[in-house]
Amino acid sequence: MKTQILPHVAARSSLSKKIAFGLLTVALILMPFVLGLAGPSWVRTADYALLYCMLALGLNIVVGYAGLLDLGYIAFYALGAYMVAVLASPHLNIHVSPWLLIPIGAGFAGLFGAILGAPTLKLRGDYLAIVTLGFGEIVRLFMQNLDRPINITNGTQGISGIDGLSLFGANFGSGFDLFGSHYNGAYLYYYLFLVLVLIIIAICMRLENSRIGRAWVAIREDELAAKAMGINTRNIKLYAFAMGASFGGVAGGMFASFQGFVDPTSFGLMESIMVLCMVVLGGMGNIAGVIVGAVLLTLTPEALRAAIHPLQDALFGRQVVDPDNVRMLIFGLALVAMILFRPEGLIPSRRRKEEFHHD
Amino acid sequence: MTEAIPTKISNGHGHGTHPMLEFQDISKAFGGVQALKNVCLQVEQGSIHGLIGPNGAGKTTLFNVMTGMYQADAGVFMLDGEHVSLKTSPQELAKKGVARTFQNIRLFNEMTALENVMVGQHSQTKTGLIGAILRTPAARREEAAIRTEALRLIEYVGLSREVACRVAKTLSYGDQRRLEIARALALKPRLLALDEPAAGMNPTETAQLQDLIRRLHADGMTIVLIEHDVGLMMRLCDRITVLDFGQKIACGTPDEIRHDENVIRAYLGGDAVSHVGK
Numbered sequence: 001m002k003t004q005i006l007p008h009v010a011a012r013s014s015l016s017k018k019i020a021f022g023l024l025t026v027a028l029i030l031m032p033f034v035l036g037l038a039g040p041s042w043v044r045t046a047d048y049a050l051l052y053c054m055l056a057l058g059l060n061i062v063v064g065y066a067g068l069l070d071l072g073y074i075a076f077y078a079l080g081a082y083m084v085a086v087l088a089s090p091h092l093n094i095h096v097s098p099w100l101l102i103p104i105g106a107g108f109a110g111l112f113g114a115i116l117g118a119p120t121l122k123l124r125g126d127y128l129a130i131v132t133l134g135f136g137e138i139v140r141l142f143m144q145n146l147d148r149p150i151n152i153t154n155g156t157q158g159i160s161g162i163d164g165l166s167l168f169g170a171n172f173g174s175g176f177d178l179f180g181s182h183y184n185g186a187y188l189y190y191y192l193f194l195v196l197v198l199i200i201i202a203i204c205m206r207l208e209n210s211r212i213g214r215a216w217v218a219i220r221e222d223e224l225a226a227k228a229m230g231i232n233t234r235n236i237k238l239y240a241f242a243m244g245a246s247f248g249g250v251a252g253g254m255f256a257s258f259q260g261f262v263d264p265t266s267f268g269l270m271e272s273i274m275v276l277c278m279v280v281l282g283g284m285g286n287i288a289g290v291i292v293g294a295v296l297l298t299l300t301p302e303a304l305r306a307a308i309h310p311l312q313d314a315l316f317g318r319q320v321v322d323p324d325n326v327r328m329l330i331f332g333l334a335l336v337a338m339i340l341f342r343p344e345g346l347i348p349s350r351r352r353k354e355e356f357h358h359d
Numbered sequence: 360m361t362e363a364i365p366t367k368i369s370n371g372h373g374h375g376t377h378p379m380l381e382f383q384d385i386s387k388a389f390g391g392v393q394a395l396k397n398v399c400l401q402v403e404q405g406s407i408h409g410l411i412g413p414n415g416a417g418k419t420t421l422f423n424v425m426t427g428m429y430q431a432d433a434g435v436f437m438l439d440g441e442h443v444s445l446k447t448s449p450q451e452l453a454k455k456g457v458a459r460t461f462q463n464i465r466l467f468n469e470m471t472a473l474e475n476v477m478v479g480q481h482s483q484t485k486t487g488l489i490g491a492i493l494r495t496p497a498a499r500r501e502e503a504a505i506r507t508e509a510l511r512l513i514e515y516v517g518l519s520r521e522v523a524c525r526v527a528k529t530l531s532y533g534d535q536r537r538l539e540i541a542r543a544l545a546l547k548p549r550l551l552a553l554d555e556p557a558a559g560m561n562p563t564e565t566a567q568l569q570d571l572i573r574r575l576h577a578d579g580m581t582i583v584l585i586e587h588d589v590g591l592m593m594r595l596c597d598r599i600t601v602l603d604f605g606q607k608i609a610c611g612t613p614d615e616i617r618h619d620e621n622v623i624r625a626y627l628g629g630d631a632v633s634h635v636g637k
Contacts, residue, residue, distance in 0.1 A: 203492050206491055206492055206494055207488070207491050207492065209502075210486060210490075210491035210498070210502070211481060211484050211486045211491065211501075211502075212486070212487065212488055212491050213491070214470070214474055214477055214478050214481075215478065215481055217467065217469065217470055217474075218467045218470070218478045218481075220469075221466075221467035221468055221469055221470065222465050222466075222467060222468075224428070224449075224465065225461065225465040225466070225467065226467075226478070227448070227449040227450050227453070228426060228428075228449050228450075228453055228458075228459055228461075229450075229453060229478050229479050229481055229482070229542070229545075229546065230450050230453030230454045230481055230482030230546060231450060231478070231481050231482070232450050233450070239488055243488065349469075
């Protein structure tokens with residue numbers, strides 16, 4: 001009976017999909033070794049791409065599902081990062097296990113998501129964006145200035161020496177040996193981040209097709225009609241803020257452990273906008289789209305960085321323009337082109353796809 | 360899945376002697392404009408009650424008070440014999456059993472027809488964040504049950520299963536109107552408020568709508584109806600209340616309304632009364 005109602009569910013479980021799924025799994029497992037051939041920095045880039053996946057998936061709940069434009073999302077990334085930095089580093093000489101800090105960070109960021117979301121409940125669109133932008137900056141400024149009267153965040157100098165994760169006594173940061181070669185910590189973090197991203201994807205997929213997920217989309221589509229359906233829009237919006245923030249908190253904690261160092265510059269407005277770009281460019285409200293957006297926007301600038309320097313050498317025999325400027329110029333133009341020619345995102349959400357299909 | 364699915368639309372609330380809806384001296388002003396002035400309204404259980412009146416008479420304002428979208432300044436609001444505070448929010452009134460459709464269709468455009476109706480069952484279901492993330496047996500059972508119920512309602516209003524999977528935006532105008540009724544029915548309402556359901560429909564669609572409303576009536580639903588198609592109102596309604604400039608000018612059976620002097624004056628102007636009277 002279910003197949004009759006939703007044909008795409010039946011198609012999803014077909015054999016070819018299973019094979020594709022198997023190949024994807026193998027590719028994801030081998031990925032860091034392939035990237036490692038191009039240079040060790042690429043494995044780190046892959047790690048960052050996965051962190052951005054977590055962030056983009058979190059923001060997607062707020063912006064993509066519930067339709068609440070949040071420009072201060074990076075604040076929750078900062079909260080998660082600083083939580084690990086303060087509670088697992090020599091700075092205050094507290095060393096809580098970062099494993100324990102993952103769920104605590106998620107809960108803490110989620111709580112803050114609801115607290116910062118609460119005053120914005122009556123706002124919409126541009127006004128909401130401005131207020132959340134303000135909140136994002138407030139959190140960053142707190143991190144920057146909480147070195148007085150009691151030194152909690154160590155101000156602009158940031159906190160260094162953050163404990164890395166370890167499993168069965170082996171530190172992630174020291175890497176591992178396999179077939180006589182040494183692989184650094186970035187490889188291990190890759191797998192950890194991959195597992196976390198997969199968990200977050202599973203959570204998003206389940207929420208999407210649930211009572212709460214439908215209520216989010218209903219609010220996005222027509223808030224008044226949603227109220228007329230008996231939806232308590234206040235609570236449902238707070239759920240969205242809290243859920244999205246908790247993913248940001250996890251990503252932040254992982255970032256701090258992985259990097260071993262945090263300072264306020266990592267949590268500026270540009271980062272919020274970058275994550276928002278990932279969501280919009282990939283396809284708002286679509287999990288696959290958001291992931292593609294996050295991966296592309298992390299890899300493209302790095303790829304351009306690697307390509308432009310040798311390219312200028314080959315063409316002019318010297319560096320005519322600062323490679324970094326060219327890189328950002330091309331990147332910016334690509335963003336503008338995307339929005340002009342494919343405003344619905346690279347992979348539009350299922351709902352939008354069906355809309356085109358039937359038009 | 361083994362749960363019995365009721366075949367009737369009405370959930371069998373209250374079968375006392377009191378009216379389903381009672382407004383006493385409801386007033387609402389917007390700044391200096393008195394949109395509703397001491398309006399009284401009684402909607403009997405299981406009846407179809409029509410609201411007519413010239414543009415700007417206050418029909419939709421009355422609907423908005425009924426569904427909590429506006430808060431009346433003064434008056435008494437009784438639902439199924441119970442006092443309802445004038446400050447009750449739309450979501451609370453929805454939970455109390457007042458469901459509505461909108462004059463300008465307000466579906467959740469990017470969602471499928473089925474999902475639209477499933478949203479209507481929001482307040483009867485309980486699955487929270489944790490239940491949804493863990494996909495507990497209770498959550499799965501609930502999901503299956505509301506899916507089945509949503510399909511039943513979609514078929515009840517005369518839409519096909521094929522339409523159920525389509526995005527609401529892509530449905531034809533008439534189908535969107537029906538879908539909005541199905542979504543309102545998903546609330547298991549005691550009172551169904553339809554705001555101009557036939558607006559913009561062609562004669563065939565209007566005839567189908569008339570059948571649907573008759574079927575709802577036969578199944579025991581109490582309906583309040585705003586409609587400009589006077590012919591349709593005369594055929595469908597048990598009683599009609601006429602509003603003009605925010606005041607009730609007449610109330611009675613369609614026959615009584617047809618011959619009411621005040622109504623003729625409001626619609627056709629003072630001179631017309633003597634002509635029509637002849």
